[in-house]
Amino acid sequence: MPSSQRAEPLPPEAGQEPAGPSAQMRTLVSFLLFAHLFSLGLSWTMWRLSSPMRQALRRFPGFYLQLLGMDVAPDSGIVRLPSGELYPSPRVLPKSRRALWHLTQGDALDVDHFLVLRDEQGRQVQWPPPGAVGLRYRRYQMIAWEMARLAGIEDTENVLPAALGRGLLREAGMQRATLECRRLLLRAPEEARSNDPTLNDPYHDSRWVTVYQARIWVEGDQVRLLKLESQAESSGPVNRASGTRSGSPGSNANSQP
Amino acid sequence: MLRLLIRGVTDYFQQMSLAVGQGWNRFWYQPSSPLPLVALRIAVGLLALYYVASFSPDLTRWFGPEGWFAPPAGAGQADPVGQWLDARFPLGETLYRFDDVAQRPFPPLYRLSYLTYASSDWELWLMHAAGLLVLVLFILGWKTRWTSVLALVVVLAYVHRAPLLNAQLEPVLAMLMFYLALSPCGVAWSVDSWLAGRKQSAEPSSAPMPPKRWGATVTLRLIQVHLTVLYALTVLVQLSGGGTGGMVWWTGEAMWWIVARPETALVSADWLAHHPLLMDLWTYFVILFQMAFVVLVWVRPMRGLMLALAMLFWISIALATGLVTYSLLMLAGLLAFVPAECFTGNCPVPAAE
Secondary structure, three states: OOOOOOOOOOOOOOOOOOOOOOHHHHHHHHHHHHHHHHHHHHHHOOOOOOOOHHHHHHHHHHHHHOOOOOOOOOOOEEEOOOOOOOOOOOOOHHHHEEOOOOOOOOOOOEEEEEEEOOOOOEEEEEOOOOOOHHHHHHHHHHHHHHHHHHOOOOOOHHHHHHHHHHHHHHHHHHEEEEEEEEEEOOOOOHHHHOOOHHOOOOOOOOHEEEEEEEEEEOOOOOOEEEEEOOOOOOOEEEEOOOHHHOOOOOOOOOOOO | HHHHHHHHHHHHHHHHHHHHHHHHHHHOOOOHHHHHHHHHHHHHHHHHHHHHOOOHHHHHHHHHOOOOOOOOOOOOOHHHHHHHHHHHHHHOOOOOOHHHOOOOOOOOOOOHHHHHHHOOOHHHHHHHHHHHHHHHHHHHHHOOHHHHHHHHHHHHHHHHHOOOOOOOHHHHHHHHHHHHHHHHOOOOOOOHHHHHHHHOOOOOOOOOOOOEEEEHHHHHHHHHHHHHHHHHHHHHHOHHHHHHHHOOHOOOHHHHHHHHOOOOOOOOHHHHHOOHHHHHHHHHHHHHHEEEEEEHOOOHHHHHHHHHHHHHHHHHHHHHHHHHHHHHHHHHHHHHOOOOOHHHOOOOOOOOO
């Protein structure tokens, strides 16, 4: 280890260069460097924890890294075993606790998702809102992603809609509404090369899948929520560019079913 | 004979220990110019300013007392969703069975954000404006020792206020801001240095380079090591495969599935679909560049090439993903690898180093 007893003090170079730190300072800084890099090393290598000892080992530096906003797992959260099985379930790990630096794994969650709120009068509001780009767009995406990720897990899928429901309803000026999380499926390269508009259109109605749907309303201080069965397909949400609904009359002809 | 052998082994370990110690000290403490850190202060500061300013259109929607992440009445939690996620996935733990943790109490959280203390919209806007002001002062280099720490606090306040909104950008931004807060990043191109120059002499200082400091080396090395590990982790995760789509980084399809997202890509997927070979090459360039960068950026003669390729790499990632701010931040981080002389227009020739 770089102990001050073993290493010679750093000499000034050519009489011009400033000297390095004193031996005591080097020892102190080396210790802090070691502690910091050790904490990072644990966070980079121990994101899947099995034994209580490994969990305990990870936990202490985890607090430190959490304070600094660096406590993210660098992996995608999804591993394909040699048997072909996905492990663990892609739905269990929070997206926002992952660094997402890998950009894609070609997973069902690696596509755009949208939140749509519509009431009985036919009014509807969509997030990300039309015109949101860059960081703004991505923040709405993260919420929609999280809702899609939790969808289908019986005891957790309503947590996020219930927590955000009051704000969503207030934002849309609605008393009660249907909340949907919509997934926009991607085209395969062959589809993008096709001359068939139903295949070629990236916003075609057939590409929209509802992954979560619930009736939502407020009673007093409580947000009430009734989960509905998700539909495999439904009409398109608001077109971000034009503000019209794809698949609705007056929209792009290519979007017609 | 045995004694000689023991002495030889002992000498070997003593010399090895000495060499390792000297190598460690040279790597971390050899004084170096803080100019790369100064450039980082300006570049990362501008991106941090944009990051915080980008909350402005949705500030009250996200964080206001009536906003999406407002705590329910009497709940006493700043961010119920974030708290819920943290409770179930504390500190990176992967918990597969929800019933195991249904009764688990919230763990202690270290997600501190002054934004949680805003009890009205105008208080929130006041805090927001103050945060932006701190970041502007940090970029300008006014009282940099203090504003660098305050700028870190500002950025972390937004990162911690609603962790649900975080993605690629935030951990890298927090990392760079943290290291800059430890560094002498205000010694040049700053109000501080201008004021110091005025105090010392009526004439402006003619010295192009601020004096070398060992503190600059420590923070530059931390940024270099941290960034290199991020590249390594990224490529390892990409190559580890997974996902319902299969091993897309091995098959060459990955860049297609990124570009095919019509809402985010800045280049035409239709055009790329007609050039499958280009799609494959792009995917393999991403993988091979990252693998090469991890090693070759530490080889002095190769560093210039790696930095040039990194420009190409991050521009292509920005075009494909639409993650422009993240790509710019990663490009800004590469300033830590640029020789200090380059900032004064005297880039050393690799062979001469």
